[in-house]
Amino acid sequence: MSFRAVNLAFEYGLSGATFELPRAGFVAIAGPNGAGKSTLAGILAALRHPYRGSCVYDGREVRDWPRRDFARCVGFLPQTLHLEFPFTVEQVVFMGRTPHAEGWFDSPEDRRAVEHALEITDTAGFASRDFRSLSGGERQRVILASALAQEPETLVLDEPATFLDLKHQLAIYRLLSDFARGGKLVVAVTHDLNLALTFADRILVLDQGRVSAQGTPREVLTPEMIARVFSVQASIHPGPHGAPHIFFEGTT
Amino acid sequence: MTRSIWISLAVFAAVAIAAPLIGSTHIDLTRAWNGLSPDREILLYVRLPRVLLALIAGSALAITGVLFQCLLRDPLAEPYTLGVSSGASVGAVIGICLGFRAVGLPALIGAASVLLIVVSIAAEGRRLSSFTLLLAGVTMNSICFAIILFIHNLASFSQSFAISRWLMGGLDAVEYSTLAWLSAAIVPITILVLSRARQWNLLSVGEDWAASRGVPSGRLTLLGYVAGSILTALVTSLTGPIGFIGLIVPHALRLRLGADHRVLLPCSILLGAAFLAACDALSRTVLAPTEIPVGVVTALCGGPFFIWLLRARRRSLWM
Numbered sequence: 001m002s003f004r005a006v007n008l009a010f011e012y013g014l015s016g017a018t019f020e021l022p023r024a025g026f027v028a029i030a031g032p033n034g035a036g037k038s039t040l041a042g043i044l045a046a047l048r049h050p051y052r053g054s055c056v057y058d059g060r061e062v063r064d065w066p067r068r069d070f071a072r073c074v075g076f077l078p079q080t081l082h083l084e085f086p087f088t089v090e091q092v093v094f095m096g097r098t099p100h101a102e103g104w105f106d107s108p109e110d111r112r113a114v115e116h117a118l119e120i121t122d123t124a125g126f127a128s129r130d131f132r133s134l135s136g137g138e139r140q141r142v143i144l145a146s147a148l149a150q151e152p153e154t155l156v157l158d159e160p161a162t163f164l165d166l167k168h169q170l171a172i173y174r175l176l177s178d179f180a181r182g183g184k185l186v187v188a189v190t191h192d193l194n195l196a197l198t199f200a201d202r203i204l205v206l207d208q209g210r211v212s213a214q215g216t217p218r219e220v221l222t223p224e225m226i227a228r229v230f231s232v233q234a235s236i237h238p239g240p241h242g243a244p245h246i247f248f249e250g251t252t
Numbered sequence: 253m254t255r256s257i258w259i260s261l262a263v264f265a266a267v268a269i270a271a272p273l274i275g276s277t278h279i280d281l282t283r284a285w286n287g288l289s290p291d292r293e294i295l296l297y298v299r300l301p302r303v304l305l306a307l308i309a310g311s312a313l314a315i316t317g318v319l320f321q322c323l324l325r326d327p328l329a330e331p332y333t334l335g336v337s338s339g340a341s342v343g344a345v346i347g348i349c350l351g352f353r354a355v356g357l358p359a360l361i362g363a364a365s366v367l368l369i370v371v372s373i374a375a376e377g378r379r380l381s382s383f384t385l386l387l388a389g390v391t392m393n394s395i396c397f398a399i400i401l402f403i404h405n406l407a408s409f410s411q412s413f414a415i416s417r418w419l420m421g422g423l424d425a426v427e428y429s430t431l432a433w434l435s436a437a438i439v440p441i442t443i444l445v446l447s448r449a450r451q452w453n454l455l456s457v458g459e460d461w462a463a464s465r466g467v468p469s470g471r472l473t474l475l476g477y478v479a480g481s482i483l484t485a486l487v488t489s490l491t492g493p494i495g496f497i498g499l500i501v502p503h504a505l506r507l508r509l510g511a512d513h514r515v516l517l518p519c520s521i522l523l524g525a526a527f528l529a530a531c532d533a534l535s536r537t538v539l540a541p542t543e544i545p546v547g548v549v550t551a552l553c554g555g556p557f558f559i560w561l562l563r564a565r566r567r568s569l570w571m
Contacts, residue, residue, distance in 0.1 A: 045464050046464070067466050067467070067468055068466035070466070071464060071465050071466030075464065076460070076464035078461065081457065081458070084321075084326070084456065085321075085322075085511035086507070086510055087453070087512070091453070091510070091512055095465060098451070099465055099466035
Protein backbone atom coordinates (compact mmCIF):
# COMPACT_ATOMS: atom_id res chain seq x y z
CA MET A 1 0.00 0.00 0.00
CA SER A 2 1.29 3.49 -0.78
CA PHE A 3 -1.33 6.10 0.09
CA ARG A 4 -4.24 5.35 2.42
CA ALA A 5 -6.71 8.14 3.06
CA VAL A 6 -9.56 8.06 5.57
CA ASN A 7 -12.14 10.85 5.63
CA LEU A 8 -9.64 13.20 4.05
CA ALA A 9 -10.92 16.78 3.97
CA PHE A 10 -9.55 20.25 3.31
CA GLU A 11 -10.88 23.77 3.83
CA TYR A 12 -11.93 23.78 0.19
CA GLY A 13 -12.29 21.04 -2.41
CA LEU A 14 -12.28 17.86 -0.35
CA SER A 15 -14.95 16.87 2.17
CA GLY A 16 -14.22 13.34 3.31
CA ALA A 17 -12.47 11.11 0.79
CA THR A 18 -11.58 7.53 1.69
CA PHE A 19 -9.43 5.38 -0.59
CA GLU A 20 -6.35 3.20 -0.87
CA LEU A 21 -3.80 3.31 -3.66
CA PRO A 22 -1.54 0.41 -4.73
CA ARG A 23 2.25 0.52 -4.49
CA ALA A 24 2.72 0.40 -8.24
CA GLY A 25 0.65 1.15 -11.31
CA PHE A 26 -1.05 4.07 -13.04
CA VAL A 27 -3.89 5.66 -11.09
CA ALA A 28 -6.03 8.33 -12.73
CA ILE A 29 -8.03 10.82 -10.67
CA ALA A 30 -11.03 12.12 -12.57
CA GLY A 31 -14.08 14.21 -11.79
CA PRO A 32 -15.88 17.38 -12.82
CA ASN A 33 -14.54 20.86 -12.13
CA GLY A 34 -14.48 21.66 -8.43
CA ALA A 35 -14.63 18.01 -7.39
CA GLY A 36 -11.40 18.38 -5.42
CA LYS A 37 -8.93 16.71 -7.83
CA SER A 38 -6.18 19.33 -7.61
CA THR A 39 -6.64 19.71 -3.87
CA LEU A 40 -6.23 15.96 -3.51
CA ALA A 41 -3.09 15.97 -5.67
CA GLY A 42 -1.73 18.81 -3.52
CA ILE A 43 -2.34 16.89 -0.30
CA LEU A 44 -0.77 13.71 -1.72
CA ALA A 45 2.32 15.78 -2.61
CA ALA A 46 2.42 17.23 0.95
CA LEU A 47 1.80 20.74 -0.41
CA ARG A 48 -1.64 21.45 1.08
CA HIS A 49 -1.96 21.55 4.82
CA PRO A 50 -3.44 21.44 7.34
CA TYR A 51 -5.79 18.73 6.09
CA ARG A 52 -8.38 16.95 8.24
CA GLY A 53 -8.82 13.21 8.50
CA SER A 54 -5.92 10.97 7.71
CA CYS A 55 -3.61 10.55 4.72
CA VAL A 56 -0.88 8.00 5.27
CA TYR A 57 2.01 7.33 2.91
CA ASP A 58 4.09 4.22 3.51
CA GLY A 59 2.86 3.87 7.08
CA ARG A 60 3.42 7.48 8.07
CA GLU A 61 1.02 10.43 8.13
CA VAL A 62 1.92 12.77 5.24
CA ARG A 63 2.08 15.83 7.51
CA ASP A 64 4.59 14.07 9.79
CA TRP A 65 7.07 13.19 7.04
CA PRO A 66 10.29 15.22 7.05
CA ARG A 67 10.07 17.25 3.85
CA ARG A 68 13.34 16.07 2.37
CA ASP A 69 12.68 12.38 3.07
CA PHE A 70 9.21 12.71 1.56
CA ALA A 71 10.64 14.39 -1.56
CA ARG A 72 12.94 11.40 -2.08
CA CYS A 73 9.86 9.16 -2.23
CA VAL A 74 7.17 11.32 -3.85
CA GLY A 75 7.66 13.67 -6.82
CA PHE A 76 5.15 16.26 -7.96
CA LEU A 77 4.50 17.79 -11.39
CA PRO A 78 2.60 21.07 -11.62
CA GLN A 79 0.39 21.84 -14.63
CA THR A 80 2.99 24.19 -15.97
CA LEU A 81 5.84 26.38 -14.82
CA HIS A 82 6.45 30.09 -15.33
CA LEU A 83 10.02 31.15 -14.71
CA GLU A 84 10.94 34.73 -14.02
CA PHE A 85 14.67 34.09 -14.29
CA PRO A 86 16.96 32.64 -16.98
CA PHE A 87 17.46 29.05 -15.83
CA THR A 88 18.57 26.61 -18.51
CA VAL A 89 16.70 23.37 -19.16
CA GLU A 90 19.53 21.43 -17.57
CA GLN A 91 19.42 23.60 -14.43
CA VAL A 92 15.67 23.03 -14.11
CA VAL A 93 16.21 19.28 -14.36
CA PHE A 94 19.05 19.45 -11.84
CA MET A 95 16.61 21.01 -9.35
CA GLY A 96 14.99 17.59 -9.16
CA ARG A 97 18.18 16.34 -7.50
CA THR A 98 17.78 18.72 -4.54
CA PRO A 99 16.41 16.13 -2.07
CA HIS A 100 19.44 13.93 -2.79
CA ALA A 101 22.08 16.63 -3.07
CA GLU A 102 24.75 17.17 -0.47
CA GLY A 103 26.91 20.29 -0.42
CA TRP A 104 27.61 22.95 -2.99
CA PHE A 105 28.50 20.94 -6.11
CA ASP A 106 26.56 18.43 -8.18
CA SER A 107 27.73 14.86 -7.60
CA PRO A 108 28.46 12.36 -10.41
CA GLU A 109 25.35 10.53 -9.22
CA ASP A 110 23.29 13.71 -9.77
CA ARG A 111 24.78 14.15 -13.22
CA ARG A 112 24.02 10.56 -14.20
CA ALA A 113 20.37 10.86 -13.07
CA VAL A 114 19.94 14.16 -14.94
CA GLU A 115 21.46 12.79 -18.16
CA HIS A 116 19.18 9.76 -17.99
CA ALA A 117 16.10 11.95 -17.38
CA LEU A 118 17.01 14.26 -20.27
CA GLU A 119 17.44 11.27 -22.54
CA ILE A 120 14.18 9.43 -21.86
CA THR A 121 12.11 12.61 -22.09
CA ASP A 122 13.87 13.49 -25.36
CA THR A 123 14.97 16.87 -24.03
CA ALA A 124 18.76 16.43 -24.16
CA GLY A 125 18.84 18.24 -27.53
CA PHE A 126 17.97 21.59 -25.93
CA ALA A 127 19.51 21.08 -22.49
CA SER A 128 21.41 24.37 -22.56
CA ARG A 129 18.51 26.54 -23.76
CA ASP A 130 16.72 29.10 -21.59
CA PHE A 131 13.65 27.35 -20.19
CA ARG A 132 11.52 30.41 -20.97
CA SER A 133 12.18 30.08 -24.70
CA LEU A 134 10.55 26.63 -24.87
CA SER A 135 7.12 25.77 -26.23
CA GLY A 136 4.41 24.39 -23.93
CA GLY A 137 5.10 20.80 -24.99
CA GLU A 138 8.84 21.13 -24.48
CA ARG A 139 8.31 22.73 -21.07
CA GLN A 140 6.09 19.90 -19.92
CA ARG A 141 8.70 17.32 -20.95
CA VAL A 142 11.40 19.26 -19.08
CA ILE A 143 9.24 19.41 -15.94
CA LEU A 144 8.71 15.67 -16.24
CA ALA A 145 12.47 15.19 -16.69
CA SER A 146 13.05 17.16 -13.51
CA ALA A 147 10.62 14.92 -11.61
CA LEU A 148 12.24 11.78 -13.04
CA ALA A 149 15.70 13.03 -12.02
CA GLN A 150 14.31 13.13 -8.50
CA GLU A 151 14.06 9.31 -8.77
CA PRO A 152 10.90 9.04 -6.67
CA GLU A 153 8.93 5.83 -6.16
CA THR A 154 5.67 7.77 -6.61
CA LEU A 155 4.82 10.57 -9.04
CA VAL A 156 1.84 12.85 -8.43
CA LEU A 157 0.73 14.90 -11.43
CA ASP A 158 -1.84 17.68 -11.66
CA GLU A 159 -3.23 17.50 -15.20
CA PRO A 160 0.13 16.90 -16.84
CA ALA A 161 -1.18 17.23 -20.38
CA THR A 162 -3.56 20.21 -20.18
CA PHE A 163 -1.57 22.51 -22.41
CA LEU A 164 -0.33 19.90 -24.85
CA ASP A 165 -1.39 18.95 -28.34
CA LEU A 166 -2.51 15.37 -29.04
CA LYS A 167 0.89 14.03 -30.00
CA HIS A 168 2.58 15.37 -26.89
CA GLN A 169 -0.29 14.26 -24.65
CA LEU A 170 0.20 10.71 -25.88
CA ALA A 171 3.98 10.96 -25.53
CA ILE A 172 3.71 12.10 -21.90
CA TYR A 173 1.18 9.40 -21.05
CA ARG A 174 3.38 6.73 -22.66
CA LEU A 175 6.34 7.89 -20.56
CA LEU A 176 4.26 7.83 -17.40
CA SER A 177 2.92 4.41 -18.29
CA ASP A 178 6.50 3.11 -18.76
CA PHE A 179 7.44 4.62 -15.41
CA ALA A 180 4.50 2.85 -13.75
CA ARG A 181 5.39 -0.45 -15.41
CA GLY A 182 8.86 -0.17 -13.87
CA GLY A 183 7.25 -0.87 -10.47
CA LYS A 184 6.50 2.76 -9.57
CA LEU A 185 3.24 4.52 -8.79
CA VAL A 186 1.81 7.28 -10.98
CA VAL A 187 -1.14 9.30 -9.67
CA ALA A 188 -2.39 11.65 -12.36
CA VAL A 189 -5.28 14.09 -12.24
CA THR A 190 -6.88 14.13 -15.66
CA HIS A 191 -9.89 15.54 -17.46
CA ASP A 192 -9.60 13.15 -20.34
CA LEU A 193 -11.58 9.99 -19.57
CA ASN A 194 -10.38 8.32 -22.76
CA LEU A 195 -6.73 8.78 -21.78
CA ALA A 196 -7.62 7.33 -18.38
CA LEU A 197 -9.38 4.42 -20.05
CA THR A 198 -6.37 3.74 -22.28
CA PHE A 199 -3.50 4.17 -19.81
CA ALA A 200 -4.72 3.84 -16.22
CA ASP A 201 -4.77 0.62 -14.22
CA ARG A 202 -7.11 2.15 -11.66
CA ILE A 203 -9.32 5.20 -11.61
CA LEU A 204 -10.62 7.26 -8.71
CA VAL A 205 -13.64 9.41 -9.55
CA LEU A 206 -14.23 12.37 -7.28
CA ASP A 207 -17.52 14.21 -7.00
CA GLN A 208 -18.15 17.13 -4.65
CA GLY A 209 -15.13 16.36 -2.52
CA ARG A 210 -15.86 12.67 -2.06
CA VAL A 211 -14.86 9.47 -3.83
CA SER A 212 -17.77 8.59 -6.05
CA ALA A 213 -16.33 5.47 -7.70
CA GLN A 214 -13.06 3.57 -7.81
CA GLY A 215 -11.75 0.46 -9.52
CA THR A 216 -10.35 -0.45 -12.92
CA PRO A 217 -11.31 2.01 -15.67
CA ARG A 218 -13.45 -0.59 -17.44
CA GLU A 219 -15.45 -1.25 -14.26
CA VAL A 220 -15.80 2.37 -13.27
CA LEU A 221 -16.25 4.23 -16.56
CA THR A 222 -19.82 3.26 -17.40
CA PRO A 223 -22.46 5.39 -19.12
CA GLU A 224 -24.41 5.43 -15.83
CA MET A 225 -21.47 6.72 -13.79
CA ILE A 226 -20.62 9.35 -16.43
CA ALA A 227 -24.24 10.53 -16.50
CA ARG A 228 -24.41 10.67 -12.70
CA VAL A 229 -21.08 12.44 -12.03
CA PHE A 230 -20.39 14.45 -15.18
CA SER A 231 -24.00 15.04 -16.31
CA VAL A 232 -23.05 13.94 -19.81
CA GLN A 233 -24.64 11.26 -21.96
CA ALA A 234 -22.02 8.85 -23.15
CA SER A 235 -21.74 5.45 -24.74
CA ILE A 236 -18.77 3.11 -24.83
CA HIS A 237 -17.83 1.18 -27.96
CA PRO A 238 -14.76 -0.70 -29.11
CA GLY A 239 -12.42 1.47 -31.17
CA PRO A 240 -10.83 0.34 -34.45
CA HIS A 241 -8.21 -1.71 -32.55
CA GLY A 242 -10.69 -3.31 -30.21
CA ALA A 243 -9.95 -1.18 -27.14
CA PRO A 244 -13.05 0.48 -25.68
CA HIS A 245 -13.60 4.16 -26.31
CA ILE A 246 -16.01 6.64 -24.75
CA PHE A 247 -18.19 8.71 -27.07
CA PHE A 248 -19.92 11.77 -25.65
CA GLU A 249 -23.34 12.64 -26.97
CA GLY A 250 -24.72 15.55 -24.99
CA THR A 251 -25.61 16.82 -21.57
CA THR A 252 -28.25 15.08 -19.49
CA MET B 253 30.98 28.17 -13.00
CA THR B 254 34.04 28.68 -10.84
CA ARG B 255 35.64 30.78 -13.59
CA SER B 256 33.11 33.61 -13.20
CA ILE B 257 33.71 33.61 -9.45
CA TRP B 258 37.48 33.89 -9.95
CA ILE B 259 37.07 36.76 -12.41
CA SER B 260 34.74 38.56 -9.97
CA LEU B 261 37.28 38.02 -7.20
CA ALA B 262 40.01 39.54 -9.36
CA VAL B 263 37.89 42.62 -10.14
CA PHE B 264 37.01 42.95 -6.47
CA ALA B 265 40.68 42.78 -5.44
CA ALA B 266 41.74 45.29 -8.09
CA VAL B 267 39.10 47.84 -7.00
CA ALA B 268 39.74 47.23 -3.30
CA ILE B 269 43.44 47.97 -3.79
CA ALA B 270 43.08 50.87 -6.22
CA ALA B 271 40.17 52.77 -4.63
CA PRO B 272 42.00 53.96 -1.46
CA LEU B 273 44.80 55.36 -3.62
CA ILE B 274 42.48 57.50 -5.73
CA GLY B 275 41.22 60.82 -4.44
CA SER B 276 41.30 64.58 -4.61
CA THR B 277 44.76 64.78 -3.03
CA HIS B 278 47.62 62.67 -4.23
CA ILE B 279 49.09 60.43 -1.56
CA ASP B 280 52.49 58.83 -1.63
CA LEU B 281 52.46 55.20 -0.53
CA THR B 282 56.06 55.19 0.74
CA ARG B 283 55.37 58.26 2.85
CA ALA B 284 52.18 56.68 4.19
CA TRP B 285 54.04 53.46 4.94
CA ASN B 286 56.70 55.37 6.86
CA GLY B 287 53.99 57.08 8.89
CA LEU B 288 54.54 60.55 7.46
CA SER B 289 51.81 63.15 7.78
CA PRO B 290 49.43 63.83 6.13
CA ASP B 291 49.66 60.84 3.74
CA ARG B 292 49.28 58.29 6.50
CA GLU B 293 46.26 60.02 8.05
CA ILE B 294 44.52 60.47 4.72
CA LEU B 295 45.04 56.84 3.77
CA LEU B 296 44.22 55.25 7.13
CA TYR B 297 41.53 57.51 8.54
CA VAL B 298 39.85 59.03 5.48
CA ARG B 299 40.17 56.81 2.44
CA LEU B 300 40.46 53.28 3.79
CA PRO B 301 37.45 53.26 6.13
CA ARG B 302 35.34 54.88 3.44
CA VAL B 303 36.37 52.30 0.84
CA LEU B 304 35.73 49.48 3.31
CA LEU B 305 32.26 50.88 4.02
CA ALA B 306 31.61 51.08 0.27
CA LEU B 307 32.68 47.45 -0.19
CA ILE B 308 30.52 46.22 2.67
CA ALA B 309 27.51 48.33 1.64
CA GLY B 310 27.80 47.36 -2.04
CA SER B 311 27.93 43.65 -1.27
CA ALA B 312 25.04 43.83 1.23
CA LEU B 313 22.80 45.74 -1.20
CA ALA B 314 23.62 43.38 -4.09
CA ILE B 315 23.02 40.22 -2.08
CA THR B 316 19.72 41.62 -0.79
CA GLY B 317 18.68 42.51 -4.32
CA VAL B 318 19.32 38.94 -5.48
CA LEU B 319 17.43 37.58 -2.50
CA PHE B 320 14.36 39.82 -2.77
CA GLN B 321 14.05 39.33 -6.53
CA CYS B 322 14.23 35.59 -5.91
CA LEU B 323 11.71 35.52 -3.05
CA LEU B 324 9.21 37.92 -4.61
CA ARG B 325 9.80 36.34 -8.04
CA ASP B 326 9.74 39.90 -9.31
CA PRO B 327 12.59 41.28 -11.43
CA LEU B 328 11.74 44.80 -10.24
CA ALA B 329 12.25 44.00 -6.57
CA GLU B 330 15.20 45.62 -4.84
CA PRO B 331 16.48 45.99 -1.26
CA TYR B 332 14.18 48.98 -0.68
CA THR B 333 11.00 47.29 -1.91
CA LEU B 334 9.88 46.31 1.58
CA GLY B 335 10.18 49.85 2.89
CA VAL B 336 13.30 49.28 4.97
CA SER B 337 15.15 52.29 3.57
CA SER B 338 12.21 54.68 3.86
CA GLY B 339 11.83 53.55 7.47
CA ALA B 340 15.51 54.29 7.98
CA SER B 341 15.05 57.69 6.34
CA VAL B 342 12.12 58.60 8.61
CA GLY B 343 14.24 57.62 11.61
CA ALA B 344 17.19 59.65 10.36
CA VAL B 345 15.05 62.69 9.52
CA ILE B 346 13.49 62.66 12.99
CA GLY B 347 16.99 62.27 14.44
CA ILE B 348 18.21 65.28 12.47
CA CYS B 349 15.30 67.43 13.64
CA LEU B 350 15.87 66.40 17.26
CA GLY B 351 19.43 67.66 16.84
CA PHE B 352 21.25 64.30 16.96
CA ARG B 353 24.76 64.47 15.52
CA ALA B 354 24.87 60.83 14.42
CA VAL B 355 21.61 59.48 13.04
CA GLY B 356 22.64 55.85 12.54
CA LEU B 357 20.73 54.61 15.57
CA PRO B 358 17.42 56.39 14.87
CA ALA B 359 17.71 55.22 11.25
CA LEU B 360 18.15 51.64 12.40
CA ILE B 361 15.15 51.95 14.72
CA GLY B 362 13.07 53.40 11.87
CA ALA B 363 14.07 50.58 9.52
CA ALA B 364 13.28 47.92 12.13
CA SER B 365 9.87 49.45 12.93
CA VAL B 366 8.81 49.56 9.29
CA LEU B 367 10.04 46.02 8.76
CA LEU B 368 8.01 44.78 11.75
CA ILE B 369 4.90 46.53 10.47
CA VAL B 370 5.28 45.16 6.94
CA VAL B 371 5.98 41.61 8.08
CA SER B 372 3.09 41.59 10.55
CA ILE B 373 0.74 42.76 7.79
CA ALA B 374 1.89 40.00 5.45
CA ALA B 375 2.14 37.17 7.98
CA GLU B 376 -0.44 34.42 7.56
CA GLY B 377 0.25 32.15 10.49
CA ARG B 378 3.87 31.14 10.08
CA ARG B 379 3.97 31.88 6.37
CA LEU B 380 4.54 35.14 4.57
CA SER B 381 2.46 36.09 1.57
CA SER B 382 4.83 37.58 -0.99
CA PHE B 383 2.04 39.44 -2.71
CA THR B 384 0.84 41.13 0.49
CA LEU B 385 4.44 41.80 1.44
CA LEU B 386 5.00 43.63 -1.83
CA LEU B 387 1.86 45.74 -1.46
CA ALA B 388 2.55 46.45 2.22
CA GLY B 389 6.10 47.49 1.33
CA VAL B 390 4.96 49.84 -1.42
CA THR B 391 2.34 51.35 0.90
CA MET B 392 4.81 51.83 3.75
CA ASN B 393 7.19 53.46 1.28
CA SER B 394 4.61 56.10 0.39
CA ILE B 395 3.54 56.64 4.00
CA CYS B 396 7.16 57.14 5.05
CA PHE B 397 7.73 59.48 2.12
CA ALA B 398 4.73 61.54 3.20
CA ILE B 399 6.05 61.72 6.77
CA ILE B 400 9.45 62.83 5.48
CA LEU B 401 7.88 65.56 3.34
CA PHE B 402 5.82 66.71 6.31
CA ILE B 403 8.82 66.93 8.65
CA HIS B 404 10.96 68.49 5.93
CA ASN B 405 8.33 71.16 5.54
CA LEU B 406 8.57 72.08 9.23
CA ALA B 407 12.36 71.89 9.44
CA SER B 408 14.73 74.83 9.73
CA PHE B 409 17.05 75.76 6.86
CA SER B 410 20.09 73.90 8.19
CA GLN B 411 18.03 70.87 9.16
CA SER B 412 16.48 70.90 5.74
CA PHE B 413 19.93 70.83 4.15
CA ALA B 414 20.96 67.90 6.37
CA ILE B 415 17.76 66.05 5.45
CA SER B 416 18.39 66.49 1.72
CA ARG B 417 21.97 65.26 2.10
CA TRP B 418 20.82 62.18 3.99
CA LEU B 419 18.13 61.37 1.42
CA MET B 420 20.69 61.52 -1.40
CA GLY B 421 22.68 58.80 0.30
CA GLY B 422 26.42 58.89 0.52
CA LEU B 423 29.50 57.38 1.96
CA ASP B 424 31.60 58.97 4.64
CA ALA B 425 34.65 57.92 6.55
CA VAL B 426 33.48 55.98 9.60
CA GLU B 427 35.21 54.78 12.75
CA TYR B 428 36.93 51.41 12.53
CA SER B 429 34.83 50.28 15.51
CA THR B 430 31.69 50.97 13.46
CA LEU B 431 33.10 48.93 10.59
CA ALA B 432 33.90 46.14 13.03
CA TRP B 433 30.37 45.76 14.38
CA LEU B 434 28.94 46.21 10.90
CA SER B 435 31.00 43.29 9.58
CA ALA B 436 30.31 41.26 12.71
CA ALA B 437 26.63 41.39 11.74
CA ILE B 438 26.94 41.25 7.97
CA VAL B 439 29.50 38.46 7.50
CA PRO B 440 27.54 35.72 9.33
CA ILE B 441 24.30 36.71 7.57
CA THR B 442 26.05 36.64 4.21
CA ILE B 443 27.49 33.19 4.91
CA LEU B 444 24.05 31.96 5.99
CA VAL B 445 22.48 33.24 2.77
CA LEU B 446 25.30 31.78 0.64
CA SER B 447 24.97 28.38 2.27
CA ARG B 448 21.37 28.12 1.03
CA ALA B 449 22.29 28.91 -2.61
CA ARG B 450 20.85 25.70 -4.03
CA GLN B 451 17.55 26.21 -2.20
CA TRP B 452 17.16 29.82 -3.48
CA ASN B 453 17.25 28.36 -7.01
CA LEU B 454 14.10 26.38 -6.31
CA LEU B 455 12.38 29.17 -4.37
CA SER B 456 12.95 31.55 -7.27
CA VAL B 457 10.86 29.16 -9.38
CA GLY B 458 8.00 28.83 -6.90
CA GLU B 459 7.10 27.79 -3.36
CA ASP B 460 5.32 24.57 -4.35
CA TRP B 461 8.11 23.71 -6.74
CA ALA B 462 10.63 24.08 -3.91
CA ALA B 463 8.49 22.33 -1.30
CA SER B 464 7.88 19.29 -3.50
CA ARG B 465 11.65 18.96 -3.88
CA GLY B 466 12.32 18.89 -0.18
CA VAL B 467 13.00 22.59 0.48
CA PRO B 468 11.31 24.03 3.61
CA SER B 469 9.74 26.88 1.61
CA GLY B 470 7.94 28.76 4.37
CA ARG B 471 10.84 28.82 6.80
CA LEU B 472 13.39 29.66 4.14
CA THR B 473 11.27 32.48 2.72
CA LEU B 474 11.04 34.05 6.15
CA LEU B 475 14.79 33.60 6.65
CA GLY B 476 15.49 35.30 3.33
CA TYR B 477 13.30 38.33 4.03
CA VAL B 478 14.69 38.80 7.52
CA ALA B 479 18.31 38.34 6.43
CA GLY B 480 17.96 40.76 3.50
CA SER B 481 16.13 43.33 5.61
CA ILE B 482 18.77 43.28 8.35
CA LEU B 483 21.53 43.71 5.76
CA THR B 484 19.73 46.63 4.16
CA ALA B 485 18.80 48.25 7.46
CA LEU B 486 22.37 48.10 8.80
CA VAL B 487 23.89 49.53 5.65
CA THR B 488 21.22 52.16 5.07
CA SER B 489 21.52 53.44 8.63
CA LEU B 490 25.14 54.37 7.82
CA THR B 491 24.94 55.44 4.19
CA GLY B 492 21.37 56.56 3.60
CA PRO B 493 19.54 55.17 0.61
CA ILE B 494 21.90 54.36 -2.29
CA GLY B 495 19.76 53.33 -5.20
CA PHE B 496 20.38 51.19 -8.22
CA ILE B 497 22.98 48.73 -6.93
CA GLY B 498 20.50 46.26 -5.49
CA LEU B 499 18.41 46.38 -8.65
CA ILE B 500 21.01 46.46 -11.39
CA VAL B 501 23.92 44.34 -10.17
CA PRO B 502 21.81 41.17 -9.80
CA HIS B 503 20.18 41.72 -13.20
CA ALA B 504 23.37 42.47 -15.06
CA LEU B 505 24.94 39.34 -13.60
CA ARG B 506 21.91 37.17 -14.37
CA LEU B 507 22.06 38.29 -17.98
CA ARG B 508 25.71 37.25 -18.21
CA LEU B 509 25.91 34.29 -15.86
CA GLY B 510 22.39 32.85 -15.70
CA ALA B 511 20.19 32.38 -12.68
CA ASP B 512 22.04 29.72 -10.65
CA HIS B 513 22.45 31.28 -7.20
CA ARG B 514 25.59 29.26 -6.57
CA VAL B 515 27.29 31.52 -9.11
CA LEU B 516 25.02 34.55 -8.90
CA LEU B 517 25.35 35.13 -5.14
CA PRO B 518 29.17 35.04 -4.83
CA CYS B 519 29.59 37.15 -7.98
CA SER B 520 26.95 39.66 -6.81
CA ILE B 521 28.69 40.04 -3.46
CA LEU B 522 32.09 40.63 -5.06
CA LEU B 523 30.97 42.82 -7.94
CA GLY B 524 28.36 44.74 -5.94
CA ALA B 525 31.15 45.68 -3.55
CA ALA B 526 33.53 46.57 -6.39
CA PHE B 527 30.89 48.59 -8.24
CA LEU B 528 29.99 50.77 -5.25
CA ALA B 529 33.64 51.33 -4.30
CA ALA B 530 34.47 52.29 -7.90
CA CYS B 531 31.48 54.67 -8.13
CA ASP B 532 32.51 56.22 -4.83
CA ALA B 533 36.05 56.75 -6.11
CA LEU B 534 34.56 58.53 -9.13
CA SER B 535 32.24 60.62 -6.95
CA ARG B 536 35.25 61.81 -4.95
CA THR B 537 37.44 62.70 -7.92
CA VAL B 538 35.42 63.85 -10.93
CA LEU B 539 34.50 67.29 -9.58
CA ALA B 540 37.11 67.40 -6.79
CA PRO B 541 37.17 69.00 -4.32
CA THR B 542 33.34 68.92 -4.60
CA GLU B 543 31.77 65.48 -4.15
CA ILE B 544 28.92 64.14 -6.24
CA PRO B 545 26.42 62.02 -4.22
CA VAL B 546 27.37 58.42 -4.89
CA GLY B 547 23.76 57.51 -5.75
CA VAL B 548 23.99 59.87 -8.72
CA VAL B 549 27.15 58.14 -9.90
CA THR B 550 25.75 54.62 -9.51
CA ALA B 551 22.71 55.57 -11.58
CA LEU B 552 24.64 57.51 -14.23
CA CYS B 553 27.27 54.76 -14.70
CA GLY B 554 25.08 51.74 -14.16
CA GLY B 555 22.03 52.84 -16.11
CA PRO B 556 23.50 53.17 -19.60
CA PHE B 557 25.59 50.05 -19.08
CA PHE B 558 22.50 48.10 -18.13
CA ILE B 559 20.56 49.35 -21.16
CA TRP B 560 23.42 48.26 -23.39
CA LEU B 561 23.36 44.85 -21.72
CA LEU B 562 19.60 44.51 -22.25
CA ARG B 563 19.91 45.36 -25.92
CA ALA B 564 22.84 43.00 -26.40
CA ARG B 565 20.83 40.21 -24.84
CA ARG B 566 17.78 40.94 -26.97
CA ARG B 567 19.85 40.66 -30.11
CA SER B 568 21.28 37.32 -29.05
CA LEU B 569 17.84 36.01 -28.09
CA TRP B 570 16.06 36.88 -31.33
CA MET B 571 18.77 36.19 -33.82
